[in-house]
Amino acid sequence: MKISYYPGCSLHGTAKEYDESTRAVCYQLGIELIELEDWNCCGASSAHCTDEFLSNALPERNLKIAVKTGMDLLVPCAACYSRMMTAGKENPSLKPTVKIRNLPELLREEDNFNRIREQVKTPLEGLKIACYYGCLLTRPPKITEVKDYENPQTMDDLVGILGGETVSWPYKTECCGGSLAITHTDIVKRLTRKIIEMAMEAEADCLVTACPMCQANLDTRQDEISRDEGKEYNLPIFYITELIGLAIDGKKSRRWWKRHFVDPMPLLNSRGLI
Amino acid sequence: MVAETNHPLDALVSKIGKTDVLACYQCKKCSAGCPVTPDMDILPHQVIRMIQFGMKERLLNSKTIWLCASCETCTARCPNDVDLAKVMDVLRQMAINSGEPLGDSRVPFFHSAFLSSIRKRGRIYELEMIAKYKLKTREFKKDIKLGIMMFLRGKLKLVSSKIKGKKEIKDIFSQAKKGVTG
Numbered sequence: 125m126k127i128s129y130y131p132g133c134s135l136h137g138t139a140k141e142y143d144e145s146t147r148a149v150c151y152q153l154g155i156e157l158i159e160l161e162d163w164n165c166c167g168a169s170s171a172h173c174t175d176e177f178l179s180n181a182l183p184e185r186n187l188k189i190a191v192k193t194g195m196d197l198l199v200p201c202a203a204c205y206s207r208m209m210t211a212g213k214e215n216p217s218l219k220p221t222v223k224i225r226n227l228p229e230l231l232r233e234e235d236n237f238n239r240i241r242e243q244v245k246t247p248l249e250g251l252k253i254a255c256y257y258g259c260l261l262t263r264p265p266k267i268t269e270v271k272d273y274e275n276p277q278t279m280d281d282l283v284g285i286l287g288g289e290t291v292s293w294p295y296k297t298e299c300c301g302g303s304l305a306i307t308h309t310d311i312v313k314r315l316t317r318k319i320i321e322m323a324m325e326a327e328a329d330c331l332v333t334a335c336p337m338c339q340a341n342l343d344t345r346q347d348e349i350s351r352d353e354g355k356e357y358n359l360p361i362f363y364i365t366e367l368i369g370l371a372i373d374g375k376k377s378r379r380w381w382k383r384h385f386v387d388p389m390p391l392l393n394s395r396g397l398i
Numbered sequence: 399m400v401a402e403t404n405h406p407l408d409a410l411v412s413k414i415g416k417t418d419v420l421a422c423y424q425c426k427k428c429s430a431g432c433p434v435t436p437d438m439d440i441l442p443h444q445v446i447r448m449i450q451f452g453m454k455e456r457l458l459n460s461k462t463i464w465l466c467a468s469c470e471t472c473t474a475r476c477p478n479d480v481d482l483a484k485v486m487d488v489l490r491q492m493a494i495n496s497g498e499p500l501g502d503s504r505v506p507f508f509h510s511a512f513l514s515s516i517r518k519r520g521r522i523y524e525l526e527m528i529a530k531y532k533l534k535t536r537e538f539k540k541d542i543k544l545g546i547m548m549f550l551r552g553k554l555k556l557v558s559s560k561i562k563g564k565k566e567i568k569d570i571f572s573q574a575k576k577g578v579t580g
Contacts, residue, residue: 133522138553162562164520169468170512173490173505176414177574182516185566263470264483273474299433299469306531306541307504308437308465315433344544383551 127225128190128197129157132204132336133165139201139336141380145365146200146227148376152369153239155230157198160189166207169303183211187218196223198230200365202335203302206260209267226261228278228334228364240285243372247287250395253367254291254328255279256319258338259299273297279332279364286371293326295319300341309345316342317349320359329391330360332367339363343385360388374398407452415488417481422446428472428482438462439501442472442482449485458493464502507534517571520561524554 135143150157167182187208190197199205205226212218230236255276262273270276274297280290298319301312319342323331333339343361350357361384370377370392377398381388392398408419428442435441440448440462448457457463463486472482493500500506511530515522528545532538548554561567 133524136559137522137524137555138548140553164561164563164567165516165522167516168512170509171516172487173468174494174509174513175574176487176491178513178570179487181570181573182567185563185570259469259471264473264481297471299467299471301433302467302469303508304434304465304467304505306528307502307508309541311434311437311465311467314436344548383553385547385551 125154126156126158126195127230128160128193128195130160130163130186130190130197130199130204130208132163132199132201134201134203134336134340138340139363141366141383142200142336142339142363145363145369145377145380148373149231149365149368152243152372153231153236155236158193158195160186160193160197163189166204168203168207172207172210179207180211180214183207184215184218187212187215187222187224190222191218196225198225198227200227200334201337202226202258202260203337206267213267226334228261228282231364231368232278232281237281237285240282240368240372244286246371246374246397248283248367248371248395248397249287251288251391251397252291252327252329253283253288253362254293254323254326254331255283255296256323256331256333256338256342257297258333258335259297259302261334262297279334282364283332283367286367288367291323291326291328293322293328295322298322300338302337302341305337305341305345312341313345313349313352316345317353317357320346320349320357323359328359329395330362330388332362332364334364346386358386360384360386360391362388370397407454408450411449411485411488414491415481415484417479417484419446419449419480419485421478422450422476422480423478425477427475427477428480431471431475432466433469433471434465434467437465442466445485445489446480446482454492455498457489458496459498459501461501463489463493464500464505504535507531510534513571517567519558520564520567521559523558525556526558 172179208224257276262270265273283290301315305312346357412419426443440460466486470483511527515527
């Protein structure tokens with residue numbers, strides 16, 4: 125299948141390994157990604173917090189380009205996805221003609237799900253994973269149309285067919301603080317510490333996300349949190365596509381791990397996965 | 399803290415936010431689930447009550463409206479379908495447009511730096527955006543180490559990416575009424 129691909133600013137920068145692993149996994153599954161021509165930033169929180177018009181007009185420009193392609197639009201960043209979905213709802217003339225997809229949902233679709241299952245070469249045996257959905261993949265449900273928004277399952281299902289063990293934990297959809305990381309770092313450190321501690325209490329070895337903001341907030345501040353708390357925090361934070369990529373084609377994954385702040389190599393080594 | 403009688407605040411916020419703030423019966427589910435309450439000066443359920451009372455000034459210069467992380471938990475859980483996350487957007491925009499001092503400076507500075515990067519290039523150029531933000535907050539040393547580590551991991555670009563449709567983006571911004579960048 126062919127699909128329009130909207131990487132968004134994060135996947136071209138701070139979430140490069142999300143872009144790389146998404147491209148690798150989609151290639152393996154026979155999903156051809158056609159990058160949306162001349163896409164622009166969705167406006168993110170800064171637009172919707174400060175200017176109603178911008179918050180719709182910026183994503184709308186992308187949706188209009190997507191409509192012309194006649195293909196569905198894949199938006200891997202949960203924040204961009206939320207802005208596109210909201211703009212689509214606000215402008216009903218765009219919505220029926222272009223279907224906006226997030227990654228866990230696309231990969232959970234039966235065809236893709238079965239293809240992943242068939243292609244698993246290195247099952248993630250012995251890896252205990254806390255699936256962390258954050259806010260915008262599922263909320264608000266009137267925009268995302270997700271029914272199980274308090275206890276989503278798409279990534280849990282995916283981790284299951286990769287042979288990994290998911291943990292049952294209550295912080296799947298807690299907030300990491302998003303863009304407060306830059307302006308009010310202490311709040312984000314408190315929120316991410318609680319999420320990481322809860323995952324550790326559930327005996328998870330690592331967390332998996334599908335959002336560049338969540339990944340960055342959880343991954344980059346563990347060093348600081350360890351110093352603040354006088355206790356070690358070093359839980360690797362994966363993108364869902366990295367785990368799928370590792371299970372179906374381990375060779376490509378090495379360069380992704382180098383982009384992480386908490387090095388996933390010791391954990392993956394100890395489980396014999398690399 | 400005088401209630402507005404000419405243009406009742408609740409009607410205005412409900413209209414712009416496309417939600418009914420009078421539907422709130424103060425169950426406090428929004429505040430119970432909000433991740434940022436320890437840092438807020440007005441709790442989410444109090445925000446709605448104060449809108450009903452027309453306490454515009456207190457709300458518009460509160461810290462709360464800038465600390466709300468737009469996580470949408472309140473909106474998802476409200477039994478009366480009050481879109482509180484959207485109400486926060488409406489209040490932030492009213493606060494900016496009021497021209498009065500804001501309850502927090504860092505968050506509005508961040509949004510301003512972020513949007514000015516989009517206006518100029520169509521996409522975010524992180525280095526420029528952060529530099530602009532730091533010039534305003536004067537917090538030059540903060541997160542420098544983090545920035546270097548990001549760069550070493552290939553996560554910060556030295557060269558910006560620009561889009562062809564820059565004029566379309568400029569037009570969108572000039573159509574926008576009056577935001578933080580206006």
